[in-house]
Amino acid sequence: MVERGRLRVRLLAAVFALAFLSVGIRLVDMASGGSRERMAAGSGGPTAAMRTPDRAEIRDRNGVLLATNVQVLSLTADPSRLPDPDRAAELLAARLSGVEAAELKRRFAVGRRFAWVKRELTPAEQRAVLELGLPGLDFRSSQRRLYPQRRLASHVLGFTGVDNQGLAGIELAMDERLQDGGEPLVLSLDVRVQEVVRDSLLAAYRRFRAIGACAIVLDVRSGELLALVSLPDFDPNAYERARPAERENRCTGGVYELGSLFKVITAAMALESGRVGLYDRFDAREPIRIGRNRIGDDHAKKRWLTVPEVFAFSSNVGTVQMAFAAGGATAQQAFLERLGMTRPLEIELVQRGRPLVPRRWIDIVSATVSFGHGIAVTPLHFAAAVAGLAGDGTRVAPTLLRRDGPPETARPRLVSDRTVRDLRWLMWLVVEKGTGTKARLPAYMLGGKTGTADKPGRNRRGYDGEAVIASFVGLFPIEDPRYLVLVTLDDPKGDKGTFGFRYGGWTAAPVVATIVDRIGPILGVPPSRPADRQRFAARLKIVPTMNGRTGEMEEGLAALDAGW
Amino acid sequence: MISRPAIVLLALLLLAVGAVYQLKYAVRNLELQRAAIDRAIVETRWRLRSLRASWAYLTRPERLARLAAELGLEPASATRIVELDSIGTRDQLEFAARPVPVPLPSGREVLLRAKPVVTFAFDSGRERR
Numbered sequence: 001m002v003e004r005g006r007l008r009v010r011l012l013a014a015v016f017a018l019a020f021l022s023v024g025i026r027l028v029d030m031a032s033g034g035s036r037e038r039m040a041a042g043s044g045g046p047t048a049a050m051r052t053p054d055r056a057e058i059r060d061r062n063g064v065l066l067a068t069n070v071q072v073l074s075l076t077a078d079p080s081r082l083p084d085p086d087r088a089a090e091l092l093a094a095r096l097s098g099v100e101a102a103e104l105k106r107r108f109a110v111g112r113r114f115a116w117v118k119r120e121l122t123p124a125e126q127r128a129v130l131e132l133g134l135p136g137l138d139f140r141s142s143q144r145r146l147y148p149q150r151r152l153a154s155h156v157l158g159f160t161g162v163d164n165q166g167l168a169g170i171e172l173a174m175d176e177r178l179q180d181g182g183e184p185l186v187l188s189l190d191v192r193v194q195e196v197v198r199d200s201l202l203a204a205y206r207r208f209r210a211i212g213a214c215a216i217v218l219d220v221r222s223g224e225l226l227a228l229v230s231l232p233d234f235d236p237n238a239y240e241r242a243r244p245a246e247r248e249n250r251c252t253g254g255v256y257e258l259g260s261l262f263k264v265i266t267a268a269m270a271l272e273s274g275r276v277g278l279y280d281r282f283d284a285r286e287p288i289r290i291g292r293n294r295i296g297d298d299h300a301k302k303r304w305l306t307v308p309e310v311f312a313f314s315s316n317v318g319t320v321q322m323a324f325a326a327g328g329a330t331a332q333q334a335f336l337e338r339l340g341m342t343r344p345l346e347i348e349l350v351q352r353g354r355p356l357v358p359r360r361w362i363d364i365v366s367a368t369v370s371f372g373h374g375i376a377v378t379p380l381h382f383a384a385a386v387a388g389l390a391g392d393g394t395r396v397a398p399t400l401l402r403r404d405g406p407p408e409t410a411r412p413r414l415v416s417d418r419t420v421r422d423l424r425w426l427m428w429l430v431v432e433k434g435t436g437t438k439a440r441l442p443a444y445m446l447g448g449k450t451g452t453a454d455k456p457g458r459n460r461r462g463y464d465g466e467a468v469i470a471s472f473v474g475l476f477p478i479e480d481p482r483y484l485v486l487v488t489l490d491d492p493k494g495d496k497g498t499f500g501f502r503y504g505g506w507t508a509a510p511v512v513a514t515i516v517d518r519i520g521p522i523l524g525v526p527p528s529r530p531a532d533r534q535r536f537a538a539r540l541k542i543v544p545t546m547n548g549r550t551g552e553m554e555e556g557l558a559a560l561d562a563g564w
Numbered sequence: 565m566i567s568r569p570a571i572v573l574l575a576l577l578l579l580a581v582g583a584v585y586q587l588k589y590a591v592r593n594l595e596l597q598r599a600a601i602d603r604a605i606v607e608t609r610w611r612l613r614s615l616r617a618s619w620a621y622l623t624r625p626e627r628l629a630r631l632a633a634e635l636g637l638e639p640a641s642a643t644r645i646v647e648l649d650s651i652g653t654r655d656q657l658e659f660a661a662r663p664v665p666v667p668l669p670s671g672r673e674v675l676l677r678a679k680p681v682v683t684f685a686f687d688s689g690r691e692r693r
Binding site: 027032068146149150192443516527 | 613646
């Protein structure tokens with residue numbers, strides 16, 4: 001009996017010893033904070049500090065900061081804990097800008113437990129408040145989206161609201177990606193190019209008292225937008241103050257009849273159709289009659305014109321005939337479709353204009369579309385189309401995001417290499433001898449096309465008769481285009497320097513020239529070589545003319561006094 | 565009457581309690597330190613952010629262009645780019661050898677003359693192009 005009793009006691013003691021030991025081990029373990037669950041669940045572990053869950057930054061293609069989040073402090077007060085609310089109100093008002101003592105006194109009224117003093121203090125104000133050392137004051141931290149480049153890229157970036165949600169521009173279009181935080185969003189823009197473009201466009205916008213303006217710089221090979229400027233613009237840091245006209249993105253949101261710029265498309269279509277040769281002639285002696293309508297030229301040559309002359313002089317009469325010779329409405333519809341001119345723009349923005357395309361393609365519609373009336377597209381639609389036609393002949397999809405490496409999918413072909421070559425030469429001719437001579441530069445061979453479109457009247461019927469959209473599209477260097485520059489000015493007024501002319505060749509072409517001259521060195525484009533200049537110039541000599549003599553066209557073009 | 569082993573055990577127990585107590589406080593201190601460092605990291609991060617934003621603001625092209633203009637600099641122009649080949653070797657050497665006036669802190673000006681190391685050894689007649 002006794003033996004059994006001892007055994008029981010020992011067993012019990014062993015069990016207790018084991019239990020205490022495990023409790024002891026756990027105690028040491030917990031005290032050292034080593035257990036894994038605690039690390040993971042612990043408040044404010046190192047991982048939590050590393051992760052600042054906020055909106056991703058936006059940078060330009062070279063890493064320059066375009067949008068970031070900064071912490072701002074706001075000042076609140078608990079009036080019941082302030083020793084002397086009235087005195088505190090006076091002290092605070094003296095140190096904080098935009099804060100009235102009387103207003104603070106009202107907010108600090110007896111019985112209140114909470115009052116805003118000021119939102120978003122500057123660091124200096126923060127220090128001043130701390131130096132006061134008043135009890136009952138409290139700082140609240142919040143995040144604010146900051147755009148250090150101010151107005152520079154307002155229409156591309158857009159802005160965010162008080163809760164850091166995207167409200168416009170790429171901030172809205174890419175909101176989900178930005179909300180997730182993480183790596184900065186890298187845009188295709190180059191702030192240096194953007195600044196040159198904005199500066200040059202702003203000068204013309206002011207000089208010609210335009211009501212709006214747009215400029216685009218597009219990488220012809222990749223489709224990346226290096227610059228996109230719409231005027232008037234706004235400061236996204238203070239977007240609440242921006243007027244609707246300032247928020248409007250004229251490059252991607254608004255659709256316009258672009259007028260003679262469209263002749264680039266008609267010429268490409270005609271040459272690609274195989275039914276119009278580069279040296280075919282068209283009768284431009286008289287205005288052309290279609291039904292009850294008459295289409296004439298602004299500066300009629302009143303003679304037969306070859307395709308290069310039609311293009312370089314921007315003859316409506318000749319262009320209409322080219323369009324009909326190429327197949328008219330059927331050919332035009334198919335070609336515009338292929339260029340993507342009939343669909344809304346695809347771009348990483350929210351303001352994406354939907355083209356206004358004719359519903360019934362009767363002859364007069366075909367005729368006006370050939371020189372850019374009766375069809376309205378966004379400037380970016382047009383820029384992408386021309387980049388494709390005069391680039392490598394394949395479709396260009398513009399983007400605002402930096403593309404690293406070649407595009408994944410092969411781009412659909414628009415026109416043959418031969419058409420590309422001919423079109424480049426035609427565009428070179430416009431700048432060399434035609435309506436775009438004001439865009440000539442010593443360093444680069446430029447190709448381009450001028451446009452001066454009548455603006456629709458206010459009631460959307462007929463034309464205003466007064467206001468125009470003046471524009472110029474340029475490609476450089478035209479012997480192997482790298483970049484496209486498009487400038488449109490909405491309702492420019494001529495001045496003494498342009499002899500009152502508002503034509504695209506007088507107002508928009510010089511802006512393109514200034515931009516190209518300044519961004520060429522930034523982008524590292526070498527000047528055009530003499531050999532290429534000679535090759536382009538040599539083609540002038542072989543253009544046959546009406547009476548079989550060669551060289552007449554050159555004389556005719558040279559005789560023309562500066563373009564319009 | 566307490567047995568000897570019991571005394572030893574009791575002593576060990578007290579020692580162990582003391583050790584755990586010490587450990588607990590050491591850990592608590594470390595945790596406080598860590599929390600302070602975490603806060604400092606977050607604060608520094610925000611400060612870095614705002615400094616980067618200031619940097620971007622102060623180096624924005626529009627401001628640089630204005631400051632450069634005040635210094636008498638002009639916007640770049642493509643006409644300033646010339647291929648080296650289109651300048652003759654003789655001209656290149658003459659340019660390199662031209663005297664450059666350098667103002668001294670004393671107000672005096674001296675002519676600095678660089679002596680080209682290469683003379684006409686590599687002249688392959690390219691300047692006639």
